[in-house]
Amino acid sequence: MGDRPGALSCSVHRDLDAQGHPDGAATSAQARAFSKAGRSGPCTSHPVSGGVASMKYAAWVVVAMLVVASAGGGWAQENQGVLLAKGLRLLGEYRLRYEARNAASFFAGDGDSPKDESSRLRLGLLWEGPDKSRIFIEPQWAYQNTHGGPGPTSMMLRDVDVLEGYASMVDHGRVWKIGRQTMKFGDSRLVGNLEWGNTGRSFDGIR
Template sequence: MRQSVITAAALLLAWPINAAAEPRPELQKFRFHEDYRFLRTFSGAPDPFDPIKYVPLDDSGSSSLSFGGSIRERYEYTGNPLFGDDPQDEDGVWLQRANLHGDLYIGRNLRFFGEFSSALSEGRAGGPSPVDENELDVQNAFADISFPVDRVNSFTLRAGRQELQFGTGRLVDVREGANVRRTFDGVRGLVEVANWDLDLLAVRPRRDENGIFDDRTNRDEVLWGVYAAGEPQLLAASGLDLYYLGFRDDRGSFVQAVEDETRHSIGARLSGNRQGWDWNLEAAYQFGTFGDGDIAAWTAASDTGFKFDETLFQPRIGLRANIASGDEDPADDELQTFNPLYPRGNYFSQAAVLGPRNFFNLNPHLNFQITEEFALNTDANFYWRLEKKDGVYSPSGQIIRGPGQSDARYVATGVSVEATWAPLRNVDFTAIYTHLAPGAFIEETGASESVDFIELTARFRF
């Protein structure tokens, strides 16, 4: 297939890279977080891509260009999509995502970053979904103007199209698992002061179309607020995130109705690790208006674990426990359903079936680092709905099942196995299997087939 030919060429090009070379900074999920100006004085082993990773434009090297890109090939097969409600793909779906970016620094205070993305798909029954295909468009295109506050701290004004993620992506995430990553248009102010990084933003999401350079700003939605991340000295071995996020959607959709939605989220996240233990705890409260009614919603999420560093395969055992409010009565004007805004698509598993609204779940998991390059992760997910008069939602907020006449809470049981192999710094492979068995609520409200999901992914970055 056309995707496979391109991937094979990319992997062959990458293979000669010396995996034993002196360690370099890791490749980042957001490529604009990489800064290759370190190559001005780098004395380690060369990389074949160094000539395009750092191109000086003046004698001092303060102005420079950098180029990079990636290609990801993915095969997915889902047996009984959405418990049998969605059409069955005959032979699975082939997905390809290719990116090419350029990074221009002009002196110390001005920067331009641009990135093109192409997402293609084949095999989806009924045609590609909105997150499957976007033939060619601009993924990132922003300018930074930086102002030093003092010798340590700075302020950067960023304007244009840009990807976002806050914390671990529970409320705002780039949606890496999908073939089409999420991005926004707008303005941000990035402030470094003392032990804090502040992010002030006013943005709108991109409205994805599947053609060539036909995306546009989604005028139905807007996101604004401030996100602060720091390491207060009073919290030993812990980081603290504090945030306010405002959100408006002209077409907010819930079991209750489709109405104008204005929502304000106030939250905090505590994360860290010490003596083998690690923790990631987050809580948020939401208020605002939905049509003529008021919003009062909340969530609490946790991921705690212990890693046996001195044991064979360095196992980590952990437990995620999460809860989010649901609507108590769809017949009145008030709305209690939590809105995760722009969350990870794979919030509970790579199958991306269930979303974090009106639910509570327990998610034990066990991870192994078999070798430096190979990791194996396993988990189970037990998922309930919280309020019986509210339904079950997808990660994107679509209503999977309304409450119907069912009094059952239990929605589904999921088990997943994920293997990741990264033989080279810029090449990795992933294999995932997820089985999702319907619970009483699904069985009582419609199709109730078990979902089986298989994913095979190869990725090359430079």
């Protein structure tokens, strides 16, 4: 199942300045300078057009809430999800995060007090056979709002994608896995799942 078995979690982060007060928004003068310069950061916000995306977001959140409600005490402590049928489990994760940063860049007037809101929803299905073979698929829906300013590079992906989709089998004590999967080696500089970002990272391959 990769390095992360779809636990249900929710986290909210808010940075404070040295005096313990929430970071303020960029001044209007900074915002005008940023707009006039025509510069943008690694990621800029893309306003949601129409009500379709909002409805889709609400629908995903409702689905997640229904999953939690229907699970009741069924979520195992080992994050094994909800047992739907023999060998079939439903896994899920919803994460909401808010960030406010002060002096995010060295350039004056670049709107360097950005605020970002990001969320992601993952719902996965895991089938396990009696011979320890597995089939797993986990779509992911990610959303972020940078309020028109620059955002971190970890917020570049949005909308729906398949985070993991693989099949695995055990042969002579060795586990073989083929398909899209999360991997983590060493300090994750080259190969890692990057779970600190909004979308994470996965790889297509065989191992």
